[in-house]
Amino acid sequence: MSDAREETPPLERLLKRRRDPVVVQALRSAFAATVAYVVALRLSPEAAPLTAPLTALLVVQVTLYATLTNGIRRVNAVVAGVLVAIAFSLLVGLTWWSLALLIVAALGVGHLVRVDEYVPEVAISAMLVLGVTAVGDYAWARVVETLIGAVVGLSCNLLLPPPVWVDEAGESIEDLARRVRQLMLRIGEQAGGRTPPEVAAARLHEARRLDHDIAEVDAALRQAEDSLRLNPRVREGVLHRVVLRTGLDTLEICTVVLRVLARSLTDLAKEREPEPLFPRETGEVVEALLSEVADAVVSFAVLVTTHVSLNADAAEARLANELHQAAATRDKLAQMLLERLQHDARQWQLHGAVLTEVNRIIDELDTEHRSQRLLEELDRSTREQRERLPRLTALRGRLSGRPWRNRRRSAHRSR
Numbered sequence: 001m002s003d004a005r006e007e008t009p010p011l012e013r014l015l016k017r018r019r020d021p022v023v024v025q026a027l028r029s030a031f032a033a034t035v036a037y038v039v040a041l042r043l044s045p046e047a048a049p050l051t052a053p054l055t056a057l058l059v060v061q062v063t064l065y066a067t068l069t070n071g072i073r074r075v076n077a078v079v080a081g082v083l084v085a086i087a088f089s090l091l092v093g094l095t096w097w098s099l100a101l102l103i104v105a106a107l108g109v110g111h112l113v114r115v116d117e118y119v120p121e122v123a124i125s126a127m128l129v130l131g132v133t134a135v136g137d138y139a140w141a142r143v144v145e146t147l148i149g150a151v152v153g154l155s156c157n158l159l160l161p162p163p164v165w166v167d168e169a170g171e172s173i174e175d176l177a178r179r180v181r182q183l184m185l186r187i188g189e190q191a192g193g194r195t196p197p198e199v200a201a202a203r204l205h206e207a208r209r210l211d212h213d214i215a216e217v218d219a220a221l222r223q224a225e226d227s228l229r230l231n232p233r234v235r236e237g238v239l240h241r242v243v244l245r246t247g248l249d250t251l252e253i254c255t256v257v258l259r260v261l262a263r264s265l266t267d268l269a270k271e272r273e274p275e276p277l278f279p280r281e282t283g284e285v286v287e288a289l290l291s292e293v294a295d296a297v298v299s300f301a302v303l304v305t306t307h308v309s310l311n312a313d314a315a316e317a318r319l320a321n322e323l324h325q326a327a328a329t330r331d332k333l334a335q336m337l338l339e340r341l342q343h344d345a346r347q348w349q350l351h352g353a354v355l356t357e358v359n360r361i362i363d364e365l366d367t368e369h370r371s372q373r374l375l376e377e378l379d380r381s382t383r384e385q386r387e388r389l390p391r392l393t394a395l396r397g398r399l400s401g402r403p404w405r406n407r408r409r410s411a412h413r414s415r
Helices: 010-018 021-043 051-059 064-091 096-112 116-130 135-159 166-190 197-228 237-272 280-304 309-343 348-365 367-388 390-400 404-413
Strands: none
Touching: 021 051, 021 135, 051 064, 051 135, 064 096, 064 116, 064 135, 096 116, 116 135, 166 197, 166 237, 166 280, 197 237, 237 280, 237 348, 237 367, 280 309, 280 348, 309 348, 309 367, 348 367
16 A cells, blocks of 8 residues: 555645645745845945844744734843943953953843843843954944844735634644544443453553643644734734634643543553443443544534634534534433443442533533634634723724624624
8 A cells, every 4th residue: 555645745745735834934934134234235344244133034934923922032132132242341341251241231231122032132131242343343333233134024024924824723723523422432332342441541552641731722723823913915814813712722621521531441441440431231332432522523623613604514513413412322321321230230420420521521512612712712802902902992893894703793703
């Protein structure tokens, strides 16, 4: 059997790599640094104005929001370092003890002006300026080069808007849902027969490893959220962020409940060894229930990441049908466990816990529950934005021609 990678045409692989964050970052950084150096050669008195391309290299990020925030902090850091160096050069000059005081003072100033990760840049700029004889000329040249690099870095993303990483975040959410489904199916396959405690414990460890997957998806989602902020190509950035974030929160709750379910089945396997977890008929119903819930998890992820209204309606209908079937199977399992309790009350707490945990997942995936939570989060996000930036919010509402309250209608269609 040929490898799947070999079946993909080279051109298609190249097009996919074109949107890879590493490739985008490398191309944008190289372009911005080169342009900044060319501009600095004309405007800076230095023969090799490397501060400009260095600043552009550090300022340019994958998203426009990160570019703006990094550019402002970068310029503040360099200007603060230059001012500290000028003060020290006028007062004490360059000695071993003044260098030590300069570093301490520059780092302290960096924290005062809140440049975050660019605090060392304040000290670096101060040392470079202080070590030059013509302090005044070099200091202003460094400021000019820094401004050039920052402006070029900002312009690259303003003139060439960076890609929106919503699709990549959606793929991560769907991949997580499929991993949850596969684990749920494996757990269901154990319900109908004898499951050694060590096998059940292995499934528990797999469920615990989903926490790492959640962290990776969360990182991809944060990148998508940053790419939506201040991006001129996005009109409903808040809505997109809330839809994806609440979807990931729901999947995270499901993974936690799945881990608890695996814990209950592990304890049940230890208690019932060498007997099976459930009688044969009951085990078959448990397996069918977990299979239906697993399918609903994937359908939920598809619904969350679907943007087209027609596809969203189809995904919502499919999810509703799967949840309805799962609820019917759950009721059947509850009746079977109740009948078994009348004849054999052993481990009834664990049997009841299994039913409760599956029922919690069904409730979390329910479309009405999600709609209510989505509207609450959307209202909270818009309210916080109005309180934080009231004038900007009003201006955006007038420019877009859509009041904030109309987004509640869009939220209903994005369930």
